[in-house]
Amino acid sequence: MASTSETLTQHLQSLSTPTPYTAATEHPFLVAAGSGKLSKELLSLYLAQDRLYAAHAYPRFIGNLVASVPFSSLHALKSKEERDNQHLVRVLSYSLQNSVRESNYFFVQVAEKFGLQLDGWRERKETRDYMDSMAATATWGSLTEGLVFLWAMERVYLDAWTHVRSVLAKSKEEGPASPAIRTLVDNWTNDEFVKFVDDLGDLVNKQNVRPGSEEWLQGERVWARVLELEQAFWPKESDVALLKL
Numbered sequence: 001m002a003s004t005s006e007t008l009t010q011h012l013q014s015l016s017t018p019t020p021y022t023a024a025t026e027h028p029f030l031v032a033a034g035s036g037k038l039s040k041e042l043l044s045l046y047l048a049q050d051r052l053y054a055a056h057a058y059p060r061f062i063g064n065l066v067a068s069v070p071f072s073s074l075h076a077l078k079s080k081e082e083r084d085n086q087h088l089v090r091v092l093s094y095s096l097q098n099s100v101r102e103s104n105y106f107f108v109q110v111a112e113k114f115g116l117q118l119d120g121w122r123e124r125k126e127t128r129d130y131m132d133s134m135a136a137t138a139t140w141g142s143l144t145e146g147l148v149f150l151w152a153m154e155r156v157y158l159d160a161w162t163h164v165r166s167v168l169a170k171s172k173e174e175g176p177a178s179p180a181i182r183t184l185v186d187n188w189t190n191d192e193f194v195k196f197v198d199d200l201g202d203l204v205n206k207q208n209v210r211p212g213s214e215e216w217l218q219g220e221r222v223w224a225r226v227l228e229l230e231q232a233f234w235p236k237e238s239d240v241a242l243l244k245l
Helices: 008-014 021-025 028-034 040-067 080-114 125-140 143-170 178-189 191-205 214-233 238-243
Strands: none
Touching (some): 008 191, 021 143, 028 143, 040 125, 040 238, 080 191
């Protein structure tokens, strides 16, 4: 049982889940990326799938969350409710803007600079599963469930690439994909991204979900599902031959 002073995000990160947190954040793909053993083909496949997620699924997901913000004409201009709702929209807007930047510019620039191929890949089943879960949560779930899902995705992503950075710091090997990997690490572990993840955590905790309530338990289920999806999203070397068009 969670203590009454424990926030929802603290509680979720303390849970033992069917998919362990390290399975999503210290996956063999990430270890290979940091140790210079990742092929450019597998990195290309991963970035192609990640761009589908960022360019196609993420905007719909964020749009549904924005539509769920509980605005009311009964809230005074300077009321706490109005301020909180406007802050929520600002953070969600930032997340959408960052997704547009990455999917339309960053991925393309990285691919061109480091000789990676984003076209010519089939969509992985794991990618479809992830995007379907995003759509279902944003469409049928509560605003709190959607915010937990969003925070969980970005929290895992930050910790995964932070793990890559730690492996890079210890590795003496330089692989063909290493220069691109360092650019990705810089993008997904910088101070701005850390603040963004912290802001999302604050949004979750501002929902004031009561420990042991149905929303609290639903948050646990969302957290466990995101870890399952994240672990599966990292591709394997054998996927390259199967998914190359």
